[in-house]
Amino acid sequence: MTPLLQVDGLTKRFKERTVVKGISFSVAEGSCAALLGPNGAGKTTTISMLAGLLQPTEGSIQLRVGGKPVLDRRPYIGYLPQMPVFYPWMSGKEFLNYAGELAGLTTREAALKTGEWLEAVGLGADGQRKIGGYSGGMKQRLGLAQALIHRPKLLILDEPVSALDPAGRKDVLSLLQRIRRETTVLFSTHVLHDAEEICDEILMIKAGEIALQGNLEHIRREYSEPVIRMEVGGEKASQDWLASVGNKAFVLQAEIAGTRAELTVADVEQASHELMEDAVAHHVIFRKFESGQSTLEDLFMKVVQA
Amino acid sequence: MRQFRLFFRKEMLEMGRSYKWLWVPLVFLMLGVMQPIVTRFMPEILKSAGNMPKGMTITMEPPSGAEVMAQTLSQYNSVGLLILVLSLMTMISGERQSGVSQMIFSKPVSFVSYTAAKWMSMLSLITVSFVLGYAGAWYYTAQMIGPVDAAAAVKAGLFYLLWMWFAGSLTLLVSSLLNPAAGIAFVSLGAALLLSLMYGMIPEYLAWSPGALPQLAITFLQREGGDTGKAGALAISILCMAVFFAGAVSMVKYKKSKI
Ligand SMILES: Nc1ncnc2c1ncn2[C@@H]1O[C@H](COP(=O)(O)OP(=O)(O)OP(=O)(O)O)[C@@H](O)[C@H]1O
Ligand SMILES: [Mg+2]
Numbered sequence: 001m002t003p004l005l006q007v008d009g010l011t012k013r014f015k016e017r018t019v020v021k022g023i024s025f026s027v028a029e030g031s032c033a034a035l036l037g038p039n040g041a042g043k044t045t046t047i048s049m050l051a052g053l054l055q056p057t058e059g060s061i062q063l064r065v066g067g068k069p070v071l072d073r074r075p076y077i078g079y080l081p082q083m084p085v086f087y088p089w090m091s092g093k094e095f096l097n098y099a100g101e102l103a104g105l106t107t108r109e110a111a112l113k114t115g116e117w118l119e120a121v122g123l124g125a126d127g128q129r130k131i132g133g134y135s136g137g138m139k140q141r142l143g144l145a146q147a148l149i150h151r152p153k154l155l156i157l158d159e160p161v162s163a164l165d166p167a168g169r170k171d172v173l174s175l176l177q178r179i180r181r182e183t184t185v186l187f188s189t190h191v192l193h194d195a196e197e198i199c200d201e202i203l204m205i206k207a208g209e210i211a212l213q214g215n216l217e218h219i220r221r222e223y224s225e226p227v228i229r230m231e232v233g234g235e236k237a238s239q240d241w242l243a244s245v246g247n248k249a250f251v252l253q254a255e256i257a258g259t260r261a262e263l264t265v266a267d268v269e270q271a272s273h274e275l276m277e278d279a280v281a282h283h284v285i286f287r288k289f290e291s292g293q294s295t296l297e298d299l300f301m302k303v304v305q306a
Numbered sequence: 307m308r309q310f311r312l313f314f315r316k317e318m319l320e321m322g323r324s325y326k327w328l329w330v331p332l333v334f335l336m337l338g339v340m341q342p343i344v345t346r347f348m349p350e351i352l353k354s355a356g357n358m359p360k361g362m363t364i365t366m367e368p369p370s371g372a373e374v375m376a377q378t379l380s381q382y383n384s385v386g387l388l389i390l391v392l393s394l395m396t397m398i399s400g401e402r403q404s405g406v407s408q409m410i411f412s413k414p415v416s417f418v419s420y421t422a423a424k425w426m427s428m429l430s431l432i433t434v435s436f437v438l439g440y441a442g443a444w445y446y447t448a449q450m451i452g453p454v455d456a457a458a459a460v461k462a463g464l465f466y467l468l469w470m471w472f473a474g475s476l477t478l479l480v481s482s483l484l485n486p487a488a489g490i491a492f493v494s495l496g497a498a499l500l501l502s503l504m505y506g507m508i509p510e511y512l513a514w515s516p517g518a519l520p521q522l523a524i525t526f527l528q529r530e531g532g533d534t535g536k537a538g539a540l541a542i543s544i545l546c547m548a549v550f551f552a553g554a555v556s557m558v559k560y561k562k563s564k565i
Contacts, residue, residue, distance in 0.1 A: 085405035
């Protein structure tokens with residue numbers, strides 16, 4: 001597939017602080033990519049550059065429409081800021097109509113689309129009310145509608161669900177699920193779960209650099225490692241034993257805290273046999289013993305904390 | 307052009323819904339009407355105050371219509387200017403500060419149309435408010451004080467209107483440069499007052515300064531004549547407004563949002 005968005009060596013410096021450090025990635029047409037990273041990673045800064053609100057210090061951003069790079073990305077982009085702000089004195093309907101016309105729809109189209117999108121985001125009944133009286137979730141949904149009203153090729157969303165309650169979050173995610181069949185989506189989040197739910201590509205960034213990127217399934221397979229999680233009783237014999245398991249030959253990596261341990265091993269079966277035998281010999285009491293694969297969450301935490 | 311219309315309609319709507327279209331013209335009308343009325347009743351007011359020393363009579367030369375009109379214009383140069391700056395100061399910075407601009411500027415909008423709509427709505431508000439206030443002042447002056455030479459009054463009004471336009475343009479430029487509202491008010495008001503004060507002190511060196519406009523307007527009414535540089539001040543002011551506009555367009559484009 002041809003990339004719709006191609007970013008090369010994107011860098012942003014504020015005074016002497018470099019916040020985004022030469023990141024490169026591409027987003028294929030029709031895909032959904034998540035920009036994943038902890039607070040302060042540089043997600044908003046990156047997205048603002050993509051949306052054309054911030055001038056990159058270095059690097060290039062290319063949007064290809066019909067195979068050719070475009071000079072002005074704005075007609076093809078729908079953008080939702082992290083904290084959308086509207087004119088409080090306008091009604092939701094007025095704002096959508098205004099946004100649609102600014103994006104180039106004719107008066108008639110704008111009116112038509114305004115009605116459609118108000119319904120689609122569940123604001124049909126509140127369209128006439130002033131935005132000043134909207135709740136955070138309603139604003140988020142109105143923001144989504146204004147980003148989509150002109151049928152953009154690429155939808156860029158900055159933390160679209162972070163500020164929402166679980167119900168609102170579910171609403172927006174299922175809306176995105178529906179949209180992504182027609183539109184390429186790039187959104188940022190610090191919650192891995194949101195990315196897993198609708199995306200097929202992830203870009204993990206940390207302190208302005210890409211820590212990991214690629215197809216979600218691919219990453220899941222590539223990086224999943226056999227792990228053994230166990231919990232032992234609180235008495236001394238068990239704890240001493242647990243503290244020593246990290247030194248065993250088959251343990252690649254160990255995280256031990258109190259009565260719990262998580263071991264990354266080469267071979268689960270062999271490892272569990274040996275651990276069991278050893279534990280019996282040392283009179284260890286198990287509370288829990290679980291073998292399995294490391295999850296993406298583990299990987300994410302590892303990347304974030306590394 | 308279509309975008310200009312959209313932006314302009316939005317600005318007008320905003321000024322309507324925030325009641326700027328009500329209170330700014332009303333304040334200007336009040337300022338305009340007050341001067342002739344107060345002047346007319348000043349002797350009565352003083353008399354009723356009644357604490358004059360015995361035997362003292364104030365002989366006040368009743369002022370002419372033109373003089374009262376000139377005083378009205380001086381009123382506009384203090385309170386009027388303040389109201390103007392306060393009502394316009396956040397026109398550009400406000401949207402950047404709140405963050406609405408992020409959504410607007412991620413759309414394929416023209417920065418010239420955006421800024422031009424702000425400019426046009428500012429000029430409309432000033433023109434309507436000033437014309438209303440000035441007409442009110444003229445009417446009451448003619449009724450209560452005495453006739454005013456029409457040609458002089460119109461010329462003075464036009465010069466003064468241009469000065470208000472200049473001050474409005476200056477405020478919008480500063481609004482595109484700075485974010486804090488207090489800073490914008492301080493800088494715009496300070497610059498406008500400084501310009502007119504400096505002309506008052508060294509008129510011979512600043513004959514073409516926009517700061518000459520209010521004084522020139524007053525001179526028309528007093529028919530002292532002899533003031534040179536009217537055309538120069540006119541041309542320079544209009545040039546300044548054009549430069550301010552261009553500057554604001556590029557600032558709007560450069561500082562799309564506060565991030
Ligand atoms: N205008 C600015 N001047 C200086 N530093 C800035 C500016 N904007 C952002 N930063 C810094 O850049 C870093 C990245 O900020 P950014 O807002 O992109 O993070 P983020 O990933 O969006 O975080 P969050 O999850 O909290 O939204 C932060 O450390 C922030 O302090
Ligand atoms: Mg952010």
